Amino acid sequence: MDLLYMVALMVVAVRAGEEQYHKKFPLGHTLEPNNKYDLLDYELANTELLMSFVVFRHGDRTPDEEELKKFPTDQNYDKIFFPYGKKALTNKGKQRGYLVGEYLRERYDNLISKLYLPDEISVRTTDFSRTKMTALTALSAIYPPPPAQKWNPFLNWQPVPYDTPAYDDDDLLYYYNCPRYLELRQQVYNLPEVQKKLKPYEGLFKFLTIKTGTDISVPEDVFYLDNLFQTLANIGVRAPKWANDVMPQIKEMTKIEYALEYHTSEMIRLASGVLLADALNATNAAIEGKWDQPKLRLYSAHENNVAGFMAAMKVFKPHQPKYGSTISLELRKRLLTGQYGFTATYAADGGGPGVVLPIAGCGGQAFCDYDTFVTLTQDHVISRSDHKKLCSTPIS
Incomplete structure (x- = not known):
């Protein structure tokens, strides 16, 4: 009796798993052997x-003040931000x-x-x-x-x-209200192995400093610029040509910044x-x-x-x-x-x-x-x- 009960329980469990799986992958869906993410989902059936x-x-969203400060301009964005305002969701x-x-x-x-x-x-x-x-x-x-x-x-x-x-x-706002975290990140920027990784981008830092008229010297500065161009695009403002010319490097620096944030x-x-x-x-x-x-x-x-x-x-x-x-x-x-x-x-x-x-x-x-x-x-x-x-x- 115990054996029959265990077999019945296993059948119920397997069928429940199959039902969950077919909700995720309808009939006719084929798992490719090299699709590791589908295979991982299958494991959860x-x-x-x-x-x-x-x-x-x-x-x-629209830009915030920190981002706008990285590229000061005489352009009046108030009309462009209307009716959202700064650092706010767009439609x-x-x-x-x-x-x-x-x-x-x-x-x-x-x-x-x-x-x-x-x-x-x-x-x-x-x-x-x-x-x-x-x-x-x-x-x-x-x-x-x-x-x-x-x-x-x-x-x-x-x-x-x-x-x-x-x-x-x-x-959740550690990068604003946790001074120790900010100190640690600054220390990471100064690590020899990080400085070595950033050395090929010295020209990018100088180029962006000249073009923006602000001090662009650490990965976070480039990250803010990247965010600025993204958020301006959200309201129909195109990035300047010089920014588009170095955008692949800007994106690489943003990736580096994210690696360093959790170093x-x-x-x-x-x-x-x-x-x-x-x-x-x-x-x-x-x-x-x-x-x-x-x-x-x-x-x-x-x-x-x-x-x-x-x-x-x-x-x-x-x-x-x-x-x-x-x-x-x-x-x-x-x-x-x-x-x-x-x-x-x-x-x-x-x-x-x-x-x-x-x-x-x-x-x-x-x-x-x-x-x-x-x-x-x-x-x-x-x-x-x-x-x-x-x-x-x-x-x-």
């Missing part, structure tokens, strides 16, 4: 998704936020209800209008009101709340250690039976946060995450064995598709055993109180 922590970048940015929400609804449709149930989800934004507006547009796609929650017969929308910590207390364990810890700690505390509590907590936790933030969270979970390859890019850390359980573990899923474009990334140290597998993941990332975890204390501690 016999797992159950239990909880997810999702960080996404806001949508397309395309709002559309991209909606695409993020559609992607999240599709991916987590079996995790959260169609109804907005406040106990199932938590939403947090940084204290910027662009991240708040992106959250609002994403939530409108995640929770179009079903009949029970349709409060206006002419409006297919319902209000869904989010939380925004005070600017000075927000660990050490301490930098990763200051960037995303609190977020990772929150995820591990929540999932550990869930595994111990405490399921009365949100299944889906959303963080509407910035490209640095997407990259930083990827670095913390050991899946980051240096690049600038695009508008609307989304990284998820998913808690899963194997249906056959009951083993818990994590999966990292990255949607490089707003709206997906999402691909599963192998977590470094987990043998190239999609599913990383829970305890193994905890061990691999232990140097990246920090408590909120320790983060605040460390951020204000000067480097000796």
Whole structure:
């Protein structure tokens, strides 16, 4: 009898996995042997998704003051910025936020209800209008009101709340409000091996300094210029010819900047250690039976946060995450064995598709055993109180 029961249980689990797989890959879809991302997805067919922590970048925006200062001009942008204002979402940015929400609804449709149930989800934004507006547009796609929650017969929308910590207390804004992180990054710029890597770009720094009339001397300066040209393009302003001529080098420098932002364990810890700690505390509590907590936790933030969270979970390859890019850390359980573990899923474009990334140290597998993941990332975890204390501690 016990043997028959076990066989029946295995059949049910396999069929459940097959059903999940065919939702992802319809009949007629062929797995190419060299398509490692499809194969990683296939590995998850016999797992159950239990909880997810999702960080996404806001949508397309206008420039901010720091970027505009890198290339001063007499041009009056006020009319061009109208009606958005500075450092604000454009209409395309709002559309991209909606695409993020559609992607999240599709991916987590079996995790959260169609109804907005406040106990199932938590939403947090940084204290910027662009991240708040992106959250609002994403939530409108995640929770179009079903009949029970349709409060206006002419409006297919319902209000869904989010939380925004005070600017000075927000660990996601480490690159603004954590002096120690900024000191560490400056130290990294001065490392001999980094100086050697930057030496071929000395001509680029000088060229950009002459053309902009400002001091362009470290990778962050070039990154701000890159962002400036991207954001001006969002409102129809073309980059000058001299910028387009060196744009490949500018893009390479942006990639270098992202590599340097997470150069050490301490930098990763200051960037995303609190977020990772929150995820591990929540999932550990869930595994111990405490399921009365949100299944889906959303963080509407910035490209640095997407990259930083990827670095913390050991899946980051240096690049600038695009508008609307989304990284998820998913808690899963194997249906056959009951083993818990994590999966990292990255949607490089707003709206997906999402691909599963192998977590470094987990043998190239999609599913990383829970305890193994905890061990691999232990140097990246920090408590909120320790983060605040460390951020204000000067480097000796």
